Amino acid sequence: MLGKLLKYDYKANIFYFLLMYAVLMGAAVVARLSIAAADIQYFSFSDDHVLSVMAMVGSVLFYSLICGAVAVLTLLLIAMRFYKNLMGNEGYLTFTLPVPKSSHLISKMISGVSLVLLTYLALVLSAMVLTVGMDFWDSPVAVFSWRLLEAVRFDHPLIASLYCLEGLVTVIQVVAVVYFSICVGQLAGRHRVLGAIGIYLAVNVVIGIIAALGSTIFMRLLHGYEGGVFYYGITSTVTILFHGIVAAGCLMGSFLLMKWKLNLE
Amino acid sequence: MNSILECRNLEKSYNGGRSRALKGISLSLGKGRIIGLLGPNGSGKTTFIKLINGLLTPDGGELYIGGYPVGVETKHMISYLPEVTYLGSSMKVHQIISYFEDFYRDFDSGRAYEMLYRLNINPGDRLKAMSKGTREKVQLIMVMSRNTSLYVLDEPIGGVDPAARDYILSTIVSNYNPDATILLSTHLIADVEQILDDVIFLQEGSVMLAESAERLKKEKGCSVDAVFREVFRC
Numbered sequence: 001m002l003g004k005l006l007k008y009d010y011k012a013n014i015f016y017f018l019l020m021y022a023v024l025m026g027a028a029v030v031a032r033l034s035i036a037a038a039d040i041q042y043f044s045f046s047d048d049h050v051l052s053v054m055a056m057v058g059s060v061l062f063y064s065l066i067c068g069a070v071a072v073l074t075l076l077l078i079a080m081r082f083y084k085n086l087m088g089n090e091g092y093l094t095f096t097l098p099v100p101k102s103s104h105l106i107s108k109m110i111s112g113v114s115l116v117l118l119t120y121l122a123l124v125l126s127a128m129v130l131t132v133g134m135d136f137w138d139s140p141v142a143v144f145s146w147r148l149l150e151a152v153r154f155d156h157p158l159i160a161s162l163y164c165l166e167g168l169v170t171v172i173q174v175v176a177v178v179y180f181s182i183c184v185g186q187l188a189g190r191h192r193v194l195g196a197i198g199i200y201l202a203v204n205v206v207i208g209i210i211a212a213l214g215s216t217i218f219m220r221l222l223h224g225y226e227g228g229v230f231y232y233g234i235t236s237t238v239t240i241l242f243h244g245i246v247a248a249g250c251l252m253g254s255f256l257l258m259k260w261k262l263n264l265e
Numbered sequence: 266m267n268s269i270l271e272c273r274n275l276e277k278s279y280n281g282g283r284s285r286a287l288k289g290i291s292l293s294l295g296k297g298r299i300i301g302l303l304g305p306n307g308s309g310k311t312t313f314i315k316l317i318n319g320l321l322t323p324d325g326g327e328l329y330i331g332g333y334p335v336g337v338e339t340k341h342m343i344s345y346l347p348e349v350t351y352l353g354s355s356m357k358v359h360q361i362i363s364y365f366e367d368f369y370r371d372f373d374s375g376r377a378y379e380m381l382y383r384l385n386i387n388p389g390d391r392l393k394a395m396s397k398g399t400r401e402k403v404q405l406i407m408v409m410s411r412n413t414s415l416y417v418l419d420e421p422i423g424g425v426d427p428a429a430r431d432y433i434l435s436t437i438v439s440n441y442n443p444d445a446t447i448l449l450s451t452h453l454i455a456d457v458e459q460i461l462d463d464v465i466f467l468q469e470g471s472v473m474l475a476e477s478a479e480r481l482k483k484e485k486g487c488s489v490d491a492v493f494r495e496v497f498r499c
Binding site for chain 2: 090093098
């Protein structure tokens with residue numbers, strides 16, 4: 001049954017995601033072409049150079065805007081699918097399917113997390129489109145970025161693996177917090193959307209405060225070890241554990257609310 | 266076991282207990298019966314139906330369907346028609362049929378297509394392109410195309426014209442297994458009373474009357490509709 005739930009979760013969203021990725025790639029291609037056009041104008045010493053530079057700046061800005069919009073829309077679409085399918089009118093059908101409530105949550109988690117990862121992949125691909133044929137890797141931005149990564153020991157295989165795992169667990173936590181907020185929000189009766197937004201903000205503030213306090217204490221404890229593999233390894237491990245605990249707590253909370261406090265009024 | 270549903274002291278409140286929708290009702294629904302769940306607005310009919318379907322969690326009491334507490338097993342046994350449109354509006358009718366086929370092993374797609382054909386509904390049409398009445402018919406077709414033990418229909422004829430009501434009632438009667446039970450909630454008692462075996466009157470969250478429709482008519486010497494009007498006179 002989980003496979004069937006997943007099939008319908010992907011089916012419900014795939015059109016919007018593909019459309020979004022098409023717009024993103026389109027914006028990247030336009031930005032790349034405008035950069036190329038500005039280069040040609042520059043080397044031909046044409047009078048149209050100013051115009052082509054303006055077009056380039058505009059299209060790169062537009063591409064950046066689209067990147068931001070794609071990231072926000074991804075989360076919004078995932079939240080909307082969860083809300084509509086479980087807490088809206090569709091919930092009358094979804095919750096009467098002969099499927100355990102845990103399967104609904106697992107299906108939504110798998111589809112939500114995989115769609116966020118797909119969006120990451122689309123953003124990386126679009127960035128590659130933007131920089132194709134350019135000496136990007138020798139540019140000051142790329143050199144600076146690589147130095148930054150080296151400084152946090154991304155060049156070390158173990159640390160790099162921990163950072164990747166940290167990224168995955170963070171995505172799981174972000175999606176779990178969204179679902180938990182919607183599950184708590186449905187208890188607010190007619191103000192369920194407003195309630196969900198309030199809970200989402202409150203949970204994130206609490207996570208932020210705990211993370212800030214924790215990192216301050218942790219940096220003091222690790223004083224003298226800064227910069228080494230041990231320092232970044234232990235920092236990343238603790239971050240993974242923290243996000244993992246928050247995600248597990250939110251998922252357990254969502255499951256218990258769906259099991260005992262479901263309220264499709 | 267002759268009953269498909271048993272509940273004892275079933276309670277449900279809203280607004281943190283300030284509004285009591287069900288005040289400890291106890292009922293037993295027999296197998297193979299068509300039962301009318303009748304009562305004025307706010308009497309607790311929809312709350313009771315949602316509890317049966319696991320869409321609300323009771324505050325107290327016990328509820329068993331086919332001997333099981335509400336859960337995955339009971340959802341196999343219940344075919345539910347809510348008063349809202351619960352199908353995705355962007356779905357085409359044949360996609361809805363595939364959906365039901367995927368999740369309900371007792372779903373008879375042949376019967377569904379036959380009913381669609383008789384009602385002149387194109388399986389390729391999207392739900393959002395249909396009138397409210399046609400959407401309700403599509404939902405009813407999906408619900409009645411299952412071969413299950415308990416059909417729970419919440420206001421199945423509430424939003425359709427009188428001609429469609431007759432069709433819907435004949436669909437209900439002709440498409441269910443005689444061993445199955447139908448629990449039907451409605452305000453339009455005159456339209457349904459000819460098919461009812463039993464009636465349950467709910468008032469302010471309590472069972473006021475649970476009786477065989479025939480016996481009630483004999484005792485009172487009038488129709489169920491007339492009894493209802495007398496009992497719930499404003």
